């Protein structure tokens with residue numbers, strides 16, 4: 001059976017029938033996914049999984065996938081999976097010719113900023129982020145004029161024009177570490193209000209923040225946690241630092257997406273709830289059938305734009321190429337590289353302190369845009 005069909009225009013298109021050959025080729029992958037994908041659904045995914053893995057090899061492409069990708073992407077076609085920091089690091093180091101970023105647009109832009117000479121593809125250009133959309137480079141320039149000399153630390157969840165105006169980037173893995181590494185007593189930490197509050201609780205550095213929110217994490221509340229605990233006192237609650245300080249305070253652990261995964265892999269709690277995007281629990285559950293995941297999660301509509309058909313389309317036709325104007329990319333690259341030079345915090349400081357008593361933040365701009 002040929003692996004490719006030829007279209008009327010003479011293009012080679014992957015064969016997407018669920019044949020015995022396809023079934024056999026991707027059976028080992030399905031074995032890893034059988035906990036979370038019903039057997040009856042696999043014939044829809046299997047031909048894409050096989051085709052994507054083949055086209056990827058032909059084109060010397062690498063698929064970098066965020067922890068929020070659905071299990072058939074995360075376990076089926078990704079070469080590297082991780083949180084935003086890990087994806088940025090891998091993007092800086094890959095020797096592939098083509099990078100497909102299975103995640104959201106700012107992640108693909110970060111990969112392009114670090115690899116101006118490579119082709120970087122995002123399978124759906126509309127995969128945005130409420131934090132990245134909450135501010136522009138012009139906002140940062142205005143803040144710099146208002147607060148001269150105060151260093152600007154931007155979350156990687158920002159567009160390239162914000163990174164270009166930034167001194168150093170950070171992620172949920174290293175925000176406190178980056179802020180404290182600057183050796184100053186005041187920073188602008190943009191644009192996530194909650195992340196900034198969670199950092200401010202753990203440091204003496206004065207934090208000036210922007211009123212940006214993650215539309216997924218702002219929906220979780222401390223009351224919700226109370227009601228889960230009331231019905232199961234042994235439940236372990238994990239939260240992402242884009243949640244409010246009240247949510248972190250009511251949780252047992254907070255960390256980046258990879259930090260949360262690592263916690264579950266190492267501690268093996270009997271029942272756990274991850275207060276973050278839904279696919280995380282499915283991806284970990286596929287590997288750890290002994291852990292019971294309670295799933296009052298929230299979907300990120302932007303991450304969910306990335307699907308197997310769109311990944312294949314992007315790889316075959318080069319759809320969704322990401323470009324950043326050269327001068328902007330050069331300036332943005334400095335702030336991302338400074339973050340990579342500072343690196344991850346020591347192992348013991350990867351977890352967020354849940355009840356820190358540091359100061360509150362001063363909000364210096366941004367529009368409250370609640371999605372709750």
Ligand code: 13P
Nearest residue numbers: 083084085171172256257
């Ligand atoms: P991480 O860096 O923790 O993966 O977070 C990225 C993100 O977008 C969370 O909403």
Ligand code: SF4
Nearest residue numbers: 129130214215216300
């Ligand atoms: Fe952005 Fe929130 Fe979606 Fe992450 S989960 S990409 S921060 S909207």
